[in-house]
Amino acid sequence: MAVGKHAVALIGAGRMGQIHGPNAARHPALSLRYVVDAQSGAAKALAQQLGAEAAALGDALADPDIAGAIVASSTDMHLEHSLAMIDAGKAxxxxxxxxxxxxxxxxxxxxxxxxxxxxxxxRRFDPHVVALREKLASGAIGALETLTLINHDPAPPPPAFIPRSGGLFKDFTIHDLDLASYLMGEPPAEIFAAASCLVDKAIGEAGDVDTARVLLRTGSGKLCVISNTRRSGYGYDQRIEAYGSRGMAATRNERVDTVEFWSEAGARASPIRPNFLDRYAASYAAEMDHFAEVVSGRARPQVGYEEGLAALAWAEACAKSARTNTVVKLRGA
Structure with missing residues (x-):
């Protein structure tokens, strides 16, 4: 391990592990030592790619040189793996x-x-979101009144993904619920959600929905509308519009490049980013930068357990609202 680097372990060699693993492996302050996964073949393949060692969970827990762990295991194992690492003194x-x-x-x-x-x-670490929040905090558009979040996937996941994902609200909308509170500066007091299965009937057969609209109202009366779908048909649509007493601020979709083509037929531009990995590559890298600071003791977590618990409660409120067709009033709001 290079001098000055903190050894870390990666738990989970699936889709998210394949994002976080390379970010940790190439980070100047971190050294990826272990890759842990219930599928030993997946752990070995990713470990070999990243110059790490495939190991059992117990190896990472017992190694005193491991300063931190990245938990990217299946959703139903997040809490168990996090608690095990925290109990072992790891970030x-x-x-x-x-x-x-x-x-x-x-x-x-x-x-x-x-x-x-x-x-x-x-998304809290996305440079566009950071710039937007700074603009709101500066008072550039006056007092924030309403917010619109658009989060549309390009295509639905395989139906096999649904049962262990937690469903649309816990797997997908939860990002928007956290972001809404983060940008509005206060949590929602009331939630109303309407949802349908319009994209893939197999998702409905698995007991989930794939399209939703959510309306949030805060204690001070701010409103937020969240638009979600598992299929856009035109790319990974990620937009934010914030309306204030003196104007509007927005983030638009990133495009693959900035080239525009003009002809007698009209104007054409490059497509928007195709998926979450492409669109949020910079935010995942910045998130790892922050984690490295936390591991070293130079920073406190910017977002953690309390925010996660709140967003999970709001996701459950969305599901209840969609199921009962009622406004859900939140406790403590």
Missing amino acids: VLCEKPIDLDLEKAKAAAPAFKDARFVLGFN
């Missing part, structure tokens, strides 16, 4: 959501009290 970067069961997550509160725990709401 943790955990993918969202913190767990699929709100009560189970609440019961774990004592373990997180003094933990160095970063929850993977990566």
